[in-house]
Amino acid sequence: MCEQENGPDPRSGDAVAERKRDLRERLLTARRHTPQEVLDARAASLGAHVLAIPEVAFAGTVAAYVSMGTEPPTDAVLAALHARGAHVLLPVLLGDNDLDWAPYEGPDSLRDAGRGLREPATTPLGVDAVASADVVLVPGLAVSADGVRMGRGGGSYDRALARVGENALRVLLLHPDEIDQDVPAAPHDQRVDVVVSAEGVVRFTA
Template sequence: MHDILSKSMMRSRLLSARAALGADTRAAAARSMRDELLAVPEVEMGGTIAAYVSIGDEPDTRSLLFALWKRGAYVLLPLLLPDGDLDWASYEGPDSLAPGPRGLLQPTEKPRGPGAVASADVVLVPAVAVDRTGMRLGRGGGSYDRALARVGPAILTVAPVYDAELVDVLPAEPHDQRVRAALTPSQGLVRFA
């Protein structure tokens, strides 16, 4: 119970700090993270990239999605299911997105099933923060913990976060899944052992 309260308080504090970032700072961060990620060998060689459409103050992924798609990568995006799990469908450009639950933009293509994420060469996951062991703090719904549990141990899983959101330690619960790297504007891709 202590970890749940700690996570909730930490999430609230981090989201407030994120909301205080200026539009110019967020735009510069998005460009920096997009360019850095496009140069990562696993992304350059990856045929299938599972990603997400950022919302609100999250590090912006829209230009990254477009760049991956134009490059010829098969981009999978999540569809939030009623039970909180994630299905996946292909991204076919900006016009292939439609409003979904909880303010999300989701692909309009045919769903591929929750297991489709396991076929990805790289998986990008949203995070409020990541610690130096790869522990990820999400929004609290557990959707991405379920998705990450389906991803093999050799697959690069990356959480894009702002600089202050790469922290030393986060509280963890048994179901929490780690990511293998964080992506920040100033440090680029930070891999975890």
């Protein structure tokens, strides 16, 4: 029997990239149209859920990030981790979109890095510093039912997560309606262990 040709193979690299672009556009549009009061109301619940995860509560080193714009907020989480004595690492974006890592020493240790980014002003420790983390908190735009994360397309966190130790917990922070999406997966895409939103915590099984 001859195969009928109905366009590009949906598993091909070009088709996956196109589907990701469409999904990113839809989710970013939804974020832009979410009222600020809704985002503010979600902040406290999100932070409480993150800090209640046992692996986070007892982690010695946490790699995290400084949220920007309409991303789920991380400022309170960073402050709480720092206050309890955790060693917190934050990313420094390099010219090739890879991530260096530097210590977080409180809100006053952050500087404006342009394009809405805030980065630590402390001395960077190298791209492999993330491998020392017990927990890694990462941003994204969506996650599938089996833990495939979709970011903004730069590949920064896929590279960083590939360096993370096999026993580290990978935690993605999202808005509730970004969970359980039909995320097209490419070979380089990294999975996460947990997703947290203002509505709670979801763990993915291997």
